[in-house]
Amino acid sequence: MSFDAGRRRSLSVSLLGLVLGAGIWEYVGRHTQKSSFASFSATVSALWHMTASGELPRALRSSLELFAAGLGIAIVIGFLLGLVMARIEIVRTGLEPYVAMLYATPMVALIPAILAMFGFEFRAKLIVVVMFGIWPVLINTLEGARSVNPELIEVAKSYRSKELQLWGHVIIPYTLPFTMTGVRQSIARCLIGMIASEFLLSANGLGNLILIYTQRFDTAHVLAAVLSITLLATLLMGIGRGLENYFARWKVGV
Amino acid sequence: MSAVPQSAPLVRPFVLNPGVRKLAIRIGTGILLLALWEGLVTWLAPSYVARPSGVARVLPRVVSSAEFRSDAKVTVVSVFEGLGIGVVLGVVVGLTMGRLRDVDALLRFYVSSFFAMPLIALVPVMTLWFGYTGTVRLVIVSFGAFLPVCLNVYDGTRKLPAQYVEVADSYHARWWNVWFGIALPASLPYLLAGFRLAAGRALVAAVIAEYLVSLKGLGYFILYDSRTFHQNEAAVAVIALALLGVAINSAAGFATRRLLPWYRPS
Amino acid sequence: MTRHDDGVTLPAAPSAGRIEIDGLAKRFGPLSVFEDINLTIGEREIVSIVGPSGCGKTTMLRCIDGLVKPDGGEVRIDGQRVTTPPRGVAVVFQHFGLFPWKTVFENVAYGLRLSGVPKKQIEASVLRHIELVGLAGFEKAYPYQLSGGMQQRTGLARALATEPQVLLMDEPFASIDAQTREILQFELLRIWESRPTSMVFVTHSIEEAVLMGDRVVVLRGRPSSIHEVIETGLPRPRTREVLSSPRFNEVREHVWSTLMQEAEQAERELQESR
Numbered sequence: 001m002s003f004d005a006g007r008r009r010s011l012s013v014s015l016l017g018l019v020l021g022a023g024i025w026e027y028v029g030r031h032t033q034k035s036s037f038a039s040f041s042a043t044v045s046a047l048w049h050m051t052a053s054g055e056l057p058r059a060l061r062s063s064l065e066l067f068a069a070g071l072g073i074a075i076v077i078g079f080l081l082g083l084v085m086a087r088i089e090i091v092r093t094g095l096e097p098y099v100a101m102l103y104a105t106p107m108v109a110l111i112p113a114i115l116a117m118f119g120f121e122f123r124a125k126l127i128v129v130v131m132f133g134i135w136p137v138l139i140n141t142l143e144g145a146r147s148v149n150p151e152l153i154e155v156a157k158s159y160r161s162k163e164l165q166l167w168g169h170v171i172i173p174y175t176l177p178f179t180m181t182g183v184r185q186s187i188a189r190c191l192i193g194m195i196a197s198e199f200l201l202s203a204n205g206l207g208n209l210i211l212i213y214t215q216r217f218d219t220a221h222v223l224a225a226v227l228s229i230t231l232l233a234t235l236l237m238g239i240g241r242g243l244e245n246y247f248a249r250w251k252v253g254v
Numbered sequence: 255m256s257a258v259p260q261s262a263p264l265v266r267p268f269v270l271n272p273g274v275r276k277l278a279i280r281i282g283t284g285i286l287l288l289a290l291w292e293g294l295v296t297w298l299a300p301s302y303v304a305r306p307s308g309v310a311r312v313l314p315r316v317v318s319s320a321e322f323r324s325d326a327k328v329t330v331v332s333v334f335e336g337l338g339i340g341v342v343l344g345v346v347v348g349l350t351m352g353r354l355r356d357v358d359a360l361l362r363f364y365v366s367s368f369f370a371m372p373l374i375a376l377v378p379v380m381t382l383w384f385g386y387t388g389t390v391r392l393v394i395v396s397f398g399a400f401l402p403v404c405l406n407v408y409d410g411t412r413k414l415p416a417q418y419v420e421v422a423d424s425y426h427a428r429w430w431n432v433w434f435g436i437a438l439p440a441s442l443p444y445l446l447a448g449f450r451l452a453a454g455r456a457l458v459a460a461v462i463a464e465y466l467v468s469l470k471g472l473g474y475f476i477l478y479d480s481r482t483f484h485q486n487e488a489a490v491a492v493i494a495l496a497l498l499g500v501a502i503n504s505a506a507g508f509a510t511r512r513l514l515p516w517y518r519p520s
Numbered sequence: 521m522t523r524h525d526d527g528v529t530l531p532a533a534p535s536a537g538r539i540e541i542d543g544l545a546k547r548f549g550p551l552s553v554f555e556d557i558n559l560t561i562g563e564r565e566i567v568s569i570v571g572p573s574g575c576g577k578t579t580m581l582r583c584i585d586g587l588v589k590p591d592g593g594e595v596r597i598d599g600q601r602v603t604t605p606p607r608g609v610a611v612v613f614q615h616f617g618l619f620p621w622k623t624v625f626e627n628v629a630y631g632l633r634l635s636g637v638p639k640k641q642i643e644a645s646v647l648r649h650i651e652l653v654g655l656a657g658f659e660k661a662y663p664y665q666l667s668g669g670m671q672q673r674t675g676l677a678r679a680l681a682t683e684p685q686v687l688l689m690d691e692p693f694a695s696i697d698a699q700t701r702e703i704l705q706f707e708l709l710r711i712w713e714s715r716p717t718s719m720v721f722v723t724h725s726i727e728e729a730v731l732m733g734d735r736v737v738v739l740r741g742r743p744s745s746i747h748e749v750i751e752t753g754l755p756r757p758r759t760r761e762v763l764s765s766p767r768f769n770e771v772r773e774h775v776w777s778t779l780m781q782e783a784e785q786a787e788r789e790l791q792e793s794r
Binding site: 417515 | 585587604605607609610611613615617619620621622630631634635662663664682
Binding site: 006214219 | 280286298302304355360361363366367368370371372374375376378379457460461465472477480481485491502503
C-alpha cells in the first residue's frame, strides 16, 4: 500500500469511527430514559439552545477567565522557581523531595482546606487552579535547565558571554521546549482544577452548568456542557502541542 | 588532563560529605516549610485551620481510629481495583491500536479527546446512571487510569524500532510473537510512565467521586471533618493521600529499575 | 578472472546450487534499485556482494531471506521458491537486532524458542553457541552491557544456534571499530571452517569482501546489476597471511579500480547535470 493510499484509508476509517460513534450515541439515547441519557441530536440541540440563549458563552467566559489566570500564574511561578532551583543547588536540594511529594498528591484533597482559609470566591478557586497546574511546568523547567549541554556553556563563555547573555542565548532557549512540555501537561491539570473548583467552591461556569442540569435530570444539557468542555479541552491541548512544537522546532526528530 | 568541565557549571562543587549535606539541607528545608505553615496559619487564619502542631496532636488518635482505617482501606482498595482494570484494558487497547492501523484510525479520536478533557466533569451525570454508589468511583477511577496507560502503550508500540520486527520475521515469528514477545516488552517503559500518570489521575478521580457522591472513603473523611471544623483531622487524611501518591510513584520507579534492568533512558 | 556467465541458474544439480537467484529485480516507487540479478551459490560457498552505498545490496539480501518481496524474478533455496523467511536460513544484521530486554542467553535462544524446540535442548544448544562465539560467562548480561563487537557475537550465536544451512550476513561488521572487526572476521572464518554453510556476505568494504569470499560479486550502475563475478582463488582455511599475499592484493586492486571507475563516472554525471 502506498503512503497516500494508507493515509486516505486511515482518514476514511476515522470518519467512519465518528459516524459510528454518533450513530451509537443516537441509538442508545433514543432507547433509554430521558433522565439518564440523551441522544446525540438532543444533545446538539441543547448545545444550540444554550449557545443562543447566551448561557453557554457566559459560562465559558467565566470558566476561561479562571483557567487563563490560573494557568498564567502557574506558568510564571513554575518557570521562575524551576530556573531558581536549577541555578541554586541548595534550593534545589532542599525543595526537590517536597516538590515531588506535592506533584504526587491529589490536589483535590486540599480543596476543603483552601475553602477554610480563602473562602469560596474567585481567589480561592484561582489558588486551586494554580496548585493543580504549577508542578509540571516547574519540574520540566528544572529538568531542562539542568540538562543544558556543558559544552554549549563553554562555547558561550569562550565568546565572553556575560551571565545575562548566557541565560538569554543558551539556557532559556534550551529550556523552553522542556517548559512547554510542562505547559501542555499543566493545561490538562488546570482544566481539572477549574472543574473541581467549580464543583466544590462557588458554582460558576461550565462546572455549574453540569451541576444544575444534573439536578434537573436534564441529561441533554448536561451532555451538551460535557461536550463543550471536551471541545474546549481538545482545542487547548492542540494549542499546547503547537506551542511545544514551535519552541522545539530546532530539535531534530520532533 | 582535559580542560573540559566534568559537570555542568550550573552545579556548584560539593564541599561537605555529599550525602550528609544533602540530608541536612532537606531536613532543614522541611522544618522551615513546617514553621512557615505554622506561622502563617497562626498569624492569618482562623483558629480551626490545620497547622503542624495541631496535626501532630491529633495524628495518633486519628491514625488509630477504626473510622479512619476503614475509610483509608476503602479508598486504597478502590484505587487499586480501578488501576488494575485500567492498566489491563489500557495495555490491550493500546497494543491493538499501535499494531493495527484501522483500529488506530477508529479509536484515536475518542481516546485522545477523553484524555484531554477533565474526566471529573462526568461524575455528576454518572450519578444519574449508577446512582449514588461506589460504582461511580470504580468506573471513573478505571477510566481515568485506562487513558494514560492506553495512550502510552500505543505510543511505545508505534515507536517500536522496525529492526526488531525484522529480526522476528526472519525467525518466523507469528503475529502473537510480535505483539506480546516484542511490542509489549519494548513498550514496558512507556507503560510504566503511563502507570505513574494513571495513578495520579486515579487518586484525583477517587477523591472527587467521594466528595460529589458522598462515598465512604478518605475523600469524604476530609470533606466531613473540614465541614465540622476538624481541619487537623482532615489534614491527616490529606497526608495519607499524599503518602499513597508518593508510594505508588516510588513503587513504579522501583519497578522500572527492578523489572526493566535493561532499560536505559536516552 | 572470469566474466559473469548468465544462464547458469536454471535446473542445476542440487549439490551445485543451494541458493538460486533468477532475474531478481526491485523497485522503490519509480526508482529501480537493481535488476536482472542472476546468481547461484553453492552448498559450501561464501559469496561476497560488494558495491557502493545505495546500490541495493542490503535489499537484495532481504529478498533472499523473503523479508522483502522482489518486483521481478525469484529466489530459490534448495529448489523451493522463497516467499517468506525459510527454515534453515539465518540473517546476521548490521544493526545487530538484539532485543534490549533479553539477556545474551535469551537473545541467542530466540530462534530456537520460536520454532518450539524443547527447553532442555535449547539450553544445551544456546550454551554451546555462546561458547563457540567466545561469550562464555556473559550469558546473563544485557545488550547494553556489551561492546559492539560482543553484541554482534551474540547476534552471530543467535543465527548459528538455529543450525542454518544458509547464513546471510548483512554488513555484519560495518558498525564495529576497525580492530574488533578484523578479529571478528577471522573468528567467523574459523567458525565457518568447523561447520561450512552457504554464506552470502554483503559488505561495502572491499578487503572484507575479498577476505571472506570464494567469489566476489561486484554491483555497479543505476539501477545496479552484476558487473563482474571474481573467483578469489585464495586458499582455505584463511589466516592473516592471506592479507599480505600477492593474490589478495591483486583481487583487491581489481575490485577497487572497478568501483572507482563507477564513482568517478557518477561524479562526472553529477557535474554535468548541474
